[in-house]
Amino acid sequence: METTAARTAPAVIVAIDGPSGTGKSSTSKAVAAQLGLSYLDTGAQYRAITWWMVSNGIDVTDPSEIAAVAGKPDIVSGTNPSAPAITVDGTDVSGPIRTQEVTSKVSAVSAVPEVRARITELQRSIAKSAERGIVVEGRDIGTTVLPDADLKIFLTASPEARAARRSGELKGADLHTTREALLKRDAADSSRKTSPLAKADDAVEVDTSDLTLQQVIECVVTLVEEKRATK
Numbered sequence: 001m002e003t004t005a006a007r008t009a010p011a012v013i014v015a016i017d018g019p020s021g022t023g024k025s026s027t028s029k030a031v032a033a034q035l036g037l038s039y040l041d042t043g044a045q046y047r048a049i050t051w052w053m054v055s056n057g058i059d060v061t062d063p064s065e066i067a068a069v070a071g072k073p074d075i076v077s078g079t080n081p082s083a084p085a086i087t088v089d090g091t092d093v094s095g096p097i098r099t100q101e102v103t104s105k106v107s108a109v110s111a112v113p114e115v116r117a118r119i120t121e122l123q124r125s126i127a128k129s130a131e132r133g134i135v136v137e138g139r140d141i142g143t144t145v146l147p148d149a150d151l152k153i154f155l156t157a158s159p160e161a162r163a164a165r166r167s168g169e170l171k172g173a174d175l176h177t178t179r180e181a182l183l184k185r186d187a188a189d190s191s192r193k194t195s196p197l198a199k200a201d202d203a204v205e206v207d208t209s210d211l212t213l214q215q216v217i218e219c220v221v222t223l224v225e226e227k228r229a230t231k
């Protein structure tokens with residue numbers, strides 16, 4: 001629930017990065033809602049451009065083919081943490097971007113520099129226009145997209161905890177298969193040349209393996225409030 005203090009506080013930019021299943025989306029949405037900030041899911045944008053490539057028959061194993069059309073889809077992200085929305089060329093793609101097919105191809109598409117340049121520009125312009133501040137979650141927000149963010153958080157968790165959380169979501173998914181797929185995607189995201197998944201030197205690292213979601217939210221809200229008090 002947003003408080004009166006939140007409505008009058010100075011704008012604050014929060015970057016939350018980390019690998020898959022560490023709690024970035026759940027934490028970012030809750031913190032933004034509680035503090036009256038906008039919210040941006042940058043993974044959804046990479047998923048949306050990947051969905052467009054797949055839907056238009058682009059060979060996602062060919063970086064030059066991806067680069068040639070990277071500027072074509074019109075991706076629009078909503079920033080309401082209580083109702084995150086994403087459209088491509090006017091079509092709501094919030095469901096289709098979560099399929100296994102998109103998940104298995106998103107690392108290859110998001111490694112292409114032309115894709116990153118385009119999406120990064122979009123992210124910076126959304127962050128700039130958030131009057132009361134924003135929580136932006138992803139892989140390279142603290143290092144590349146918003147290096148001057150007021151607060152940078154890097155969430156981690158053991159592969160076992162992350163796989164258990166993910167297979168809980170994908171009902172009936174095998175734990176071992178989920179763990180392997182997740183580690184494969186992390187390795188691809190961490191080893192790409194352009195803005196890989198990485199912790200910024202000035203980010204606060206929070207290991208969420210043994211914390212409840214509520215504990216992680218409280219920890220981040222406290223860190224944001226401390227930052228705001230010094231602004």
Ligand SMILES: Nc1ncnc2c1ncn2[C@@H]1O[C@H](COP(=O)(O)OP(=O)(O)O)[C@@H](O)[C@H]1O
Nearest residue numbers: 020021022023024025026165169208211212213
């Ligand atoms: N600290 C936590 N303890 C238990 N489950 C969690 C925790 N944080 C997140 N989850 C759950 O794990 C799943 C993945 O979380 P999510 O926020 O989507 O992670 P990410 O955005 O980093 O991939 C969700 O079902 C979420 O409810």
Ligand SMILES: Nc1ccn([C@H]2C[C@H](O)[C@@H](COP(=O)(O)OP(=O)(O)O)O2)c(=O)n1
Nearest residue numbers: 020021042043044046106110138139140189
């Ligand atoms: N800032 C970002 C955000 C996501 N990506 C890429 C790499 C990720 O594997 C995919 C999907 O991100 P997403 O946050 O939706 O992934 P999870 O829901 O955590 O599994 O997008 C990126 O390259 N840079």
